[in-house]
Amino acid sequence: MKNHISIIIVNYNTPDETKDCLRSLDNLETWGFDYQVIVVDNGSKVPLKLSSNFLRHHPRVELITSASNLGFTGGNNLGIKHAANTYDSDYFLLLNSDTVVSNNFLKELYLLAKNDPKIGLISPKIYFHKGYEYHQNSYQPDQLGQVIWYAGGKIDWSNLISFHIGVDEVDRGQFDEPRETDFATGCCLLITREVVERVGTLDNRFFLYSEDVDYSLRVKRAGLKVYYCPSALIYHKIASSTGGVGSQLQQYYQTRNRLLLSFKHGWRRRRLTTVHLALRLLINGSASERKAVLDLIKSNLGKQSYV
Amino acid sequence: MSISAVLVVKNEEKRLARALKSLKFVDEIVVFDMLSTDHTQAVAKKFTDQVFSTPEDFGYVEPARNLAVSKAKGEWILVLDADEEIPKSLAEKIKDLIKANDTDVFFLPRKNLIFNKAIKHSGWWPDYQARLFKKGMVEWQVGVHRQPDIKGQAEYLPAKADWAIIHHNYETVEDFVERSQKYTSLQAKERKNLKTISTEDLIQAFNSEFLRRFFLKKAYQDGMHGLALSLLQSNYELLIKLKQWQAQDFPEEQLNNQQLIKLLKTQRVEFDYWLTDLEISEAGWGRKLFLKLKRKIANR
Numbered sequence: 001m002k003n004h005i006s007i008i009i010v011n012y013n014t015p016d017e018t019k020d021c022l023r024s025l026d027n028l029e030t031w032g033f034d035y036q037v038i039v040v041d042n043g044s045k046v047p048l049k050l051s052s053n054f055l056r057h058h059p060r061v062e063l064i065t066s067a068s069n070l071g072f073t074g075g076n077n078l079g080i081k082h083a084a085n086t087y088d089s090d091y092f093l094l095l096n097s098d099t100v101v102s103n104n105f106l107k108e109l110y111l112l113a114k115n116d117p118k119i120g121l122i123s124p125k126i127y128f129h130k131g132y133e134y135h136q137n138s139y140q141p142d143q144l145g146q147v148i149w150y151a152g153g154k155i156d157w158s159n160l161i162s163f164h165i166g167v168d169e170v171d172r173g174q175f176d177e178p179r180e181t182d183f184a185t186g187c188c189l190l191i192t193r194e195v196v197e198r199v200g201t202l203d204n205r206f207f208l209y210s211e212d213v214d215y216s217l218r219v220k221r222a223g224l225k226v227y228y229c230p231s232a233l234i235y236h237k238i239a240s241s242t243g244g245v246g247s248q249l250q251q252y253y254q255t256r257n258r259l260l261l262s263f264k265h266g267w268r269r270r271r272l273t274t275v276h277l278a279l280r281l282l283i284n285g286s287a288s289e290r291k292a293v294l295d296l297i298k299s300n301l302g303k304q305s306y307v
Numbered sequence: 308m309s310i311s312a313v314l315v316v317k318n319e320e321k322r323l324a325r326a327l328k329s330l331k332f333v334d335e336i337v338v339f340d341m342l343s344t345d346h347t348q349a350v351a352k353k354f355t356d357q358v359f360s361t362p363e364d365f366g367y368v369e370p371a372r373n374l375a376v377s378k379a380k381g382e383w384i385l386v387l388d389a390d391e392e393i394p395k396s397l398a399e400k401i402k403d404l405i406k407a408n409d410t411d412v413f414f415l416p417r418k419n420l421i422f423n424k425a426i427k428h429s430g431w432w433p434d435y436q437a438r439l440f441k442k443g444m445v446e447w448q449v450g451v452h453r454q455p456d457i458k459g460q461a462e463y464l465p466a467k468a469d470w471a472i473i474h475h476n477y478e479t480v481e482d483f484v485e486r487s488q489k490y491t492s493l494q495a496k497e498r499k500n501l502k503t504i505s506t507e508d509l510i511q512a513f514n515s516e517f518l519r520r521f522f523l524k525k526a527y528q529d530g531m532h533g534l535a536l537s538l539l540q541s542n543y544e545l546l547i548k549l550k551q552w553q554a555q556d557f558p559e560e561q562l563n564n565q566q567l568i569k570l571l572k573t574q575r576v577e578f579d580y581w582l583t584d585l586e587i588s589e590a591g592w593g594r595k596l597f598l599k600l601k602r603k604i605a606n607r
Binding site for chain 2 (some may be wrong): 003004027032039051056057059060088090111112114115116117118193194197198223264
């Protein structure tokens with residue numbers, strides 16, 4: 001009996017990127033599994049339309065629509081629920097709409113998961129899509145398209161920062177060992193069914209950003225492993241659905257959720273660090289950072305209208 | 308609208324007649340034989356004169372399916388395996404379906420009969436298969452277990468027992484064990500080997516698969532058959548691990564009693580988790596709350 005993997009893509013105002021992504025998912029290599037692609041249109045301002053001609057050529061694709069924007073968390077949770085009910089999925093793969101995948105990535109993730117039943121979450125190696133690198137001028141022309149965006153996650157608890165291992169480095173094979181990692185990224189995340197049954201889905205209070213770090217920590221607390229799989233590779237066109245890097249919206253959610261995260265998972269001493277950081281942001285922070293701290297204190301979580 | 312049924316077979320003299328008998332409603336039957344050494348061809352010729360031999364034994368059916376489809380003359384193709392049959396109710400439905408103009412490919416549900424019982428849980432149902440399509444719209448790819456390439460508008464026929472292909476999947480325990488042998492050897496090679504196989508890996512390989520099949524995917528709802536299958540499938544995972552261990556030349560590991568106790572205790576925690584889950588589903592609301600709390604504390 002074949003296993004079933006449901007790929008879930010949340011689309012929010014990025015129809016062109018989403019379609020590129022879907023095209024790259026057309027003929028994946030498989031080994032003992034089936035897959036289906038579920039696109040969740042997350043209340044986009046112009047609703048996502050996939051023409052019957054498009055669906056004709058991509059028969060694995062199914063579109064479901066949410067009337068309002070449920071955030072990254074809510075959109076994915078809706079997709080997971082739909083997939084579990086319709087396909088009785090063994091695995092769920094959350095995939096950002098602004099990615100393009102390589103042909104064997106899903107097979108590589110699947111084989112790693114199958115090889116160790118204690119694994120709960122896996123993320124692949126992720127490059128910046130060619131031309132989307134942060135510091136394009138720092139590379140030789142032939143190095144573009146091989147710059148790492150994610151090669152594992154690291155949490156620095158004393159400074160309450162989580163970051164991607166290898167980011168901005170050219171891939172010279174320095175991250176080619178599969179290994180356990182502090183957190184898997186929501187950009188591309190294979191989730192086993194056991195995780196969904198035992199740990200649940202993404203925490204909706206986050207709405208956007210850090211939900212993946214929170215999820216990874218919850219999965220570890222349940223005794224399961226979080227893994228980085230370098231033999232699976234995808235490409236990321238960064239942050240096109242949130243107004244780009246450093247936008248106010250991004251700053252707001254990142255600040256608020258960073259604090260929420262350490263309140264949720266930190267030890268007593270870390271919570272002190274958190275309070276200290278919160279105070280500093282209140283006094284010296286930008287408008288969006290101040291609002292973030294205040295909202296956290298008033299526990300106005302989930303989606304908040306900013307700007 | 309005409310339908311051609313297409314079968315690719317090898318050494319199926321015992322089961323082929325049952326499949327072909329169920330195909331009386333089609334306009335043409337094409338049988339492609341992959342160098343059988345038994346009387347498969349003779350059986351086939353009783354039902355159709357469209358019997359061909361493949362030039363070589365591909366080892367698996369997918370590449371031969373494309374060849375077989377290319378010989379069919381019908382506008383619609385129905386692909387069947389020798390261990391399957393089409394019940395009368397599905398035959399009627401198929402005649403209706405092909406009148407539809409806007410669908411090119413139909414995914415049909417498949418009822419898996421294992422040890423004489425239709426298995427309904429643990430992912431065995433509806434087990435959709437792209438088997439009814441306009442000629443040219445489905446193409447199989449080279450490679451074991453690869454998915455067929457589908458063009459055009461696809462539709463899933465609702466999962467009703469009357470509309471399902473009947474699949475005589477595993478008729479005997481020997482069937483299951485023989486197929487396990489073949490596929491576990493392949494999969495042992497294919498899967499990533501991170502480190503030396505340990506005592507824990509062996510226990511995990513079996514237990515995790517068992518818990519996943521039996522509890523998580525609710526195989527227990529299929530009664531003793533569900534239990535038997537969960538055990539066999541766990542054994543399948545164990546065989547893969549053992550064959551990987553073998554590829555490493557059987558490295559030794561001797562845990563001391565303390566380590567062993569610790570290892571087995573984690574297994575007990577996992578088992579308790581799912582057992583409590585089953586208990587919760589049976590309990591009244593008061594007991595439910597109590598069990599959930601208890602489990603939450605135990606998992607800390």
